Amino acid sequence: MTRTKNSKALVVLSGGQDSTTCLYWALDKFGADHVSSVTFDYGQRHRIELECAKNVAKHAGVSNVILPIDTFAALGGDALTDAEIDVATELNSDTGLPNTFVPGRNLIFLTFAAAFAYPRGIEHLVTGVAETDYSGYPDCREETMQSLQATLQLGMETEIEIHAPLMHLSKAETVELAVRLGALPAMSLTHTCYNGERPPCGRCPACELRAKGFAAAGVMDPLDELA
């Protein structure tokens, strides 16, 4: 990472556990005065995510801009943006991917984040994507992120860098990182549940993965105190 004293970073903040951890990672690396966040309103069925992102950013003392993306809903056909499709617990037998897969979602998020960063002189993007536990999502892999970074640098003529500090961490290690960075209190403001419930449903794949991570790290999830 080439980082000068005044480097600015933009965190893609979903309002979930991982991107919140990344926000605190960015605060630690770049300093509070140099971090801002962007959240995408892309028609996700859980509007609560947007509120969580706002609350997390406020708690952390960083700005948060919500950018709309109406295109995914127009594309249709996935369980994250189409209210008529239930979240499946099985992988799609044709594609081997979860039906929450929105093709290229993180490519779009990071490209728009780069377009937002460009006129503001921000050269560092921070994303919560991770390979571990998420191998079903090809747009979360390190190889994809490296290729996207090269594409953004070429396509916008910038030196922009993509940071994915959770890329090779297990969920338990992500929890441990959050504890070290002082991000644990903010975790009570986050949202993970695929079914959009708060307190979380505890049964969907996202809830189960989160619970496993906290259990393996031996840390109490502040969200559980809501239940």
Place this chain on the structure above:
Amino acid sequence: MTRTKNSKALVVLSGGQDSTTCLYWALDKFGADHVSSVTFDYGQRHRIELECAKNVAKHAGVSNVILPIDTFAALGGDALTDAEIDVATELNSDTGLPNTFVPGRNLIFLTFAAAFAYPRGIEHLVTGVAETDYSGYPDCREETMQSLQATLQLGMETEIEIHAPLMHLSKAETVELAVRLGALPAMSLTHTCYNGERPPCGRCPACELRAKGFAAAGVMDPLDELA
């Protein structure tokens, strides 16, 4: 290009001269039954482009889907989507780019086109971007397109290919290609003018470039018959 008998292609159709030529290139390469088109309604100040795209697609006998993108307008600050900014004839002295530069516009268009193509089994994207005459736009260069293709293949786990048949053609050569492909009659339906005028203003950089191309090819622009 790996092309099997039933390969399907999706043309990113703006309603302009270049993408119209690309549509006819795709018809020639893939056959009328295997070509469809997508047009982005991204808040361009010239709504006439959408109508032109529809008319060109209809004339060519291919389907046309208009996908909305409300994000660029929310980003703001460029002359193509912000009605309060005039199109400048000079390059920006800081960035060396025209003020019609929307950072990453073609990256976004092609990524959404790939997301549209993905569930439909379409493995070929066709775009009118070109290096020649457009060196101000880094998202139009071959190196960028190659990098983006790699990113899309990794991020969506597809074999999708990006074709940019005009990449190394001059404007005159593009006109000559259009003539060879039988695309000339459709040119009367296209739109080029940055000022959104029809008949075209003839004075903006886009009109001047178009006129030069037709003149150099020794071909009458069907649009001029409107004037």
